[in-house]
Amino acid sequence: MIPIEYFVGLSIIMFVSGITGVLLRRNALVVFMSLELMFNAANLLFVTFAAYYQLLAGQLFVFFVMTVAAAEVAVGLALMVEIFKTKKSIDIDQMNSMKG
Amino acid sequence: MDGAMILEWVIKSIFLILVMTGGFAYVTLYERKVLARIQVRIGPNRAGPFGVLQPVADGIKLIFKEELVPAKADKLIFTLAPVLTVIPALIITAVVPWGTEVTLFGRTIKLYLADINIAVLYLMAVTSISIYGIALAGWSSNNKYATLGGLRATAQMISYELALGFAMIVPVMMAGSMSLVDIVESQKPVWFVFVQPLAFLIYFIAALAEINRSPFDMPEAEQELTAGYHTEYSGMKFALFFMAEYIKMIAISMIGSSLFLGGYRGPFVDQLPALGPLYLFIKVAIVLFVIIWIRATLPRIRYDRLMQFGWKVLFPLALLNVFVTGVVLILVGG
Amino acid sequence: MLTTGTIIFGVFALVVIASALGMLLSRNAIYAALFLVLNFATVAVLYLILGAPFIALVQITVYAGSIMVLFLFVIMLLGAEKLPAGEPLGHHRWIALLFGLVFLAELALFLVYRAGMRAAVNTPPLEFGSPAAVGMSLFQKYALPFEITGFILVVATVGAILLTRGEGFKGRKRTLEIQSQDK
Numbered sequence: 041m042i043p044i045e046y047f048v049g050l051s052i053i054m055f056v057s058g059i060t061g062v063l064l065r066r067n068a069l070v071v072f073m074s075l076e077l078m079f080n081a082a083n084l085l086f087v088t089f090a091a092y093y094q095l096l097a098g099q100l101f102v103f104f105v106m107t108v109a110a111a112e113v114a115v116g117l118a119l120m121v122e123i124f125k126t127k128k129s130i131d132i133d134q135m136n137s138m139k140g
Numbered sequence: 141m142d143g144a145m146i147l148e149w150v151i152k153s154i155f156l157i158l159v160m161t162g163g164f165a166y167v168t169l170y171e172r173k174v175l176a177r178i179q180v181r182i183g184p185n186r187a188g189p190f191g192v193l194q195p196v197a198d199g200i201k202l203i204f205k206e207e208l209v210p211a212k213a214d215k216l217i218f219t220l221a222p223v224l225t226v227i228p229a230l231i232i233t234a235v236v237p238w239g240t241e242v243t244l245f246g247r248t249i250k251l252y253l254a255d256i257n258i259a260v261l262y263l264m265a266v267t268s269i270s271i272y273g274i275a276l277a278g279w280s281s282n283n284k285y286a287t288l289g290g291l292r293a294t295a296q297m298i299s300y301e302l303a304l305g306f307a308m309i310v311p312v313m314m315a316g317s318m319s320l321v322d323i324v325e326s327q328k329p330v331w332f333v334f335v336q337p338l339a340f341l342i343y344f345i346a347a348l349a350e351i352n353r354s355p356f357d358m359p360e361a362e363q364e365l366t367a368g369y370h371t372e373y374s375g376m377k378f379a380l381f382f383m384a385e386y387i388k389m390i391a392i393s394m395i396g397s398s399l400f401l402g403g404y405r406g407p408f409v410d411q412l413p414a415l416g417p418l419y420l421f422i423k424v425a426i427v428l429f430v431i432i433w434i435r436a437t438l439p440r441i442r443y444d445r446l447m448q449f450g451w452k453v454l455f456p457l458a459l460l461n462v463f464v465t466g467v468v469l470i471l472v473g474g
Numbered sequence: 475m476l477t478t479g480t481i482i483f484g485v486f487a488l489v490v491i492a493s494a495l496g497m498l499l500s501r502n503a504i505y506a507a508l509f510l511v512l513n514f515a516t517v518a519v520l521y522l523i524l525g526a527p528f529i530a531l532v533q534i535t536v537y538a539g540s541i542m543v544l545f546l547f548v549i550m551l552l553g554a555e556k557l558p559a560g561e562p563l564g565h566h567r568w569i570a571l572l573f574g575l576v577f578l579a580e581l582a583l584f585l586v587y588r589a590g591m592r593a594a595v596n597t598p599p600l601e602f603g604s605p606a607a608v609g610m611s612l613f614q615k616y617a618l619p620f621e622i623t624g625f626i627l628v629v630a631t632v633g634a635i636l637l638t639r640g641e642g643f644k645g646r647k648r649t650l651e652i653q654s655q656d657k
Contacts, residue, residue, distance in 0.1 A: 057494040063570035091524040107623040111630030118637035268539020
């Protein structure tokens with residue numbers, strides 16, 4: 041019995057926090073976490089409308105988003121460890137050259 | 141959802157927590173006694189008859205110890221970490237059934253806290269978040285040994301969680317349900333351990349690694365890491381880590397009994413439901429004995445071997461087991 | 475209209491917002507990761523309210539239990555929590571401000587214009603979103619996407635292993651070269 045606007049509003053706030061984090065933070069790991077927060081905002085919308093229309097498809101989409109997010113994090117963190125090994129830093133402002 | 145129902149849930153929850161914490165105290169005594177017997181000693185026998193008051197004495201000793209917090213530690217997380225370790229250990233057994241139902245004070249009381257249709261997934265979820273306490277304890281101590289212990293524990297637990305999950309899927313496939321009550325009930329004709337011995341073995345090994353029990357207790361290998369992630373902890377905070385470790389032992393015994401050893405099922409349990417908890421208790425005691433026996437017998441394995449074993453032996457075996465089970469189930473079930 | 479449902483939602487929504495902001499503002503990467511874990515766990519509770527128990531527990535297992543543990547592991551491994559927190563670039567800040575304002579304006583507009591016609595989300599029946607229902611449509615209607623995600627996971631695993639292969643592989647190759655030179 042909760043108005044659907046509340047969920048949409050909450051999702052927007054989460055998404056804005058995510059965007060702000062991506063643009064403001066310089067620690068690449070925190071940028072990555074902000075991306076996950078944005079994923080989560082989208083997932084919340086999917087589940088909300090799945091409940092609203094009583095359609096399971098929304099929940100399954102969330103399942104797929106989570107799987108792809110897990111794959112993305114595995115590769116992304118491996119990349120970050122490699123970048124740290126060569127540059128000794130994960131400040132995104134210093135990732136400005138192609139070679140080492 | 142009336143008042144009596146809520147009261148029943150509250151009483152059952154409190155009872156469960158009391159049993160787990162009380163069980164923790166006596167599992168420490170049980171372990172010391174069994175270890176002593178295996179090493180031809182007598183074990184603690186001073187406090188009370190046969191040493192039954194030893195856990196109380198230990199508890200009182202730990203309460204009066206000084207609590208030290210390292211100066212360079214992250215105070216907040218340092219305090220939070222033991223709590224984060226104990227809570228998952230306490231709540232994981234909420235979905236394990238103790239029996240069918242008994243009539244008490246004119247009410248039919250079901251002998252389980254929660255029969256949810258995603259019980260096995262709940263077990264996986266709680267297992268996966270129980271890593272935080274240990275990882276954070278290691279990091280927040282600001283001690284190189286502790287951090288190494290925390291990192292090792294994290295890597296080890298993530299690696300063995302996969303094999304554990306695949307081993308837990310097998311009973312779910314056999315029973316056709318994720319509810320632990322359904323899984324136990326479907327073991328009425330034959331226990332799953334006789335149909336799926338490999339899955340049980342994988343579950344047992346992976347669970348030992350998951351709770352950092354020997355021979356997989358690398359995170360606290362005292363010869364190389366002093367005491368691992370809880371090097372800097374003392375007093376009641378240390379007691380909480382200790383408690384979590386032993387409660388996890390009870391929990392994996394209970395879950396393993398329910399998934400593979402028929403849970404509360406045994407002779408005459410249909411006629412006399414009150415026998416259910418007794419059978420579960422006996423099975424848990426036997427599994428705990430095996431765990432202690434392994435600790436007394438096997439040396440700790442090397443860390444790289446541990447990771448190799450997890451990824452190159454246990455994980456493919458578990459995957460293969462799930463695959464074969466699926467094929468056979470389709471061929472047999474049609 | 476303060477029903478019980480709305481109050482429960484309000485409490486959890488506050489936790490979600492506070493933890494999102496906490497992640498955004500905390501200087502220490504470990505704290506940021508922990509705030510995000512809290513955020514994910516609270517969103518899982520919202521999923522439970524929305525009748526998605528399976529998704530809620532998958533959220534805890536995958537996001538809180540695996541992804542964030544991996545983040546924590548990498549932060550601890552690299553010691554990245556102690557990195558100096560420098561000032562963000564100027565134009566980034568303006569873009570961030572712009573985006574934030576645009577979205578907040580959208581939110582305000584949305585709440586003002588739609589305020590008259592509130593559609594309520596009811597908690598669906600218990601069977602909706604149960605593992606059996608999810609599994610049925612996952613393996614029948616959405617079998618192809620399911621296989622594709624499986625393929626993506628395999629590719630990601632191979633990629634991650636290749637990226638972090640490290641010295642072990644090269645080292646072995648080098649010793650082989652040395653051995654062949656000896657002959």
